[in-house]
Amino acid sequence: MKASKVDKKTYYRGIRMIPYDLLKEVTIAMIGVLAVVLVLSAVLSSPDVPSVTLQSWSKANPVDFLTTASGELSGSTVVAGYGPPYNSGSGSAQSWGPLAPQQWAGVHIPINAPNDFVLQPLTQATAGDAELASALTSYQAASSDQQQKWLTNYTTALGTATVASDGTVTVPAGDFGPVSVLMDRMLTLARSGGLDALLLTSDHFYQTDFSRALLFLDDGGYIADLAAQQKLIGSDWGVMNETGRYPGSAWLWLYTMWYQIPPFNSSTGFLGISTANTDLAVVGVMLLLTVLLLLVPVIPGLRDIPRWIPIHRLIWRRHYAEMRHAAAQKGP
């Protein structure tokens, strides 16, 4: 008869039973864990580094902000050419051989970088600003080649821009067309906090979706610099780290580890896995490992590991000692 089919009396035959108070054990565990949690909370508190806003970014690093904004307008940023689910680009679309789930899923959170990040917020801010309205009209009336020429000139000039103590950015003179006015107003809008609100704007009064604001932040270098200071970037095992000296998501150590080793961190790659599709490959490996963990009881070899590596001898050492003692008393 299979052990799983017998009643407990039969199953535990020969096993010494001892008094057991379940509710007492649960109560002690509750009190003990609460005590530990309260002490840790009182002594160590918890991390809470303030969030970055477009306002704080534009004040702390206006040149980086303007470089990003002009990049969004020219459509040259990562998000502008990201691919699904944001747009029809392919810059960040990952695949492995014929597997291309990101492309298969298509666009579900439409992002048009020039329009959503720059032109639309500026259009909403034109009230009482004839110069901005005129610049927008001029820009949109120009050909695509002309727009790109102005933006290229402006971005190049930003490389030698100077920042005054009041945050004013002075860009060397050049053929920028209306772009200098547009970028000047973008900076003003961001520094006032208005851009934070405008990137949240949708058809609804209540706002809970921060996709556009976060994607704009992601295209800049400012938030990544702050993350690097906190040891949160990928090469620092950033996924499992927390700001400050607090423990982070330590349970993600295995997931994070794959990002640190070849072929996942290799540009040349192996078996089609490289930095071009690291995320897809790592998620795939973790899914496979999770399924294996789930099915350990039915996979020969895997389910035998605990028998081969006898750590159970430590777990039940007193029980095995009792068995040996009983056998010795019984004699041959």
Add this chain to the structure above:
Amino acid sequence: MSDDGAPVTIDSTVTAPQSVADDETGWTASVRRRVEKTLPITELLPTKQPAYIGSWVYVFGVVTIAALFWLVISGVVLAFFGSAWWHVSSVGHFFNSTHFWSVQMFFIFMVLHLWGQFWGAGWRDGRAKTWMVGVVIFSISVGTAFTGYVIQQNFDSQWIAINAKDAINSTGFGGLFNALNFGQMYGLHVMLMPIGVTLLVVLHIIQVRAKGVVRPIDDPFQVTP
């Protein structure tokens, strides 16, 4: 007194309902029969257990549940006062700290419990489903913790959401599960995922209590067919 004024007599032969009879039919009788067979009160609240449970390994399961309890309680307080409260209130920050450390305790104990059960091959003798439900609980807990991290409304939330989006997008689920959408993540974190974890933990406990603690490895099992 009865309606007609006659004194009411109590039939002393009538007692509390006993176990459902084998010949009783209907959905209720069927479910009761199944429950009585699977999890009688003697197994749900046992007063005796095998002596071999006197090992530290068996502590990790119950302390995981204790950490989950305090995790839920502190989460309920945080949810009640709103997502921004703990940033502006010292009391709120303390409750956030208890939530934070409860999470850490929960995962530490759960992983120790998982390793303990692995090295003891806790899936033996018909306990495979118990192991599998445990692995599912662990997986959903990781997802629940993730949604918690991205709704903190601080720098960590921003950075984690920005980075995680690429991994989620690569799988094709970015449109369905948008880490940058606070509203979606909040709903998942305070409602759906905790309910899922809690229900599965209840199921896991029922499985453990119904089957009992597995015998040690290489402990000769003798059953007469």
